[in-house]
Amino acid sequence: SYARLQRLAFTYSFSQLVENSNVLSRFDVGISANNIWTITGYSGLDPVVGGDADVRFGIDVGNYPVTPSYLINVNIGL
Secondary structure (H helix, E strand, C coil): CCCEEEEEEEECCCCCHHHHHCCCEEEEEEEEEEEEEEEEECCCCCCCCHHHHHHHHHHCCCCCCCCCEEEEEEECCC
């Protein structure tokens, strides 16, 4: 058993900036994160792996850990 925060995203639209501009029709900035944290008592790299692979070959042998990633997004419309 485990708990994982898989994805979190925020976006902000600068509508006041767009209203006062003759050039921009859209300006949004966002951030998102994947695989932020996992709470588990599992001693291996990823509690999702589970199954027969762990029993026969050892804990997480041959499997890569889940890595976090962070993104910054900018959306500009002219």
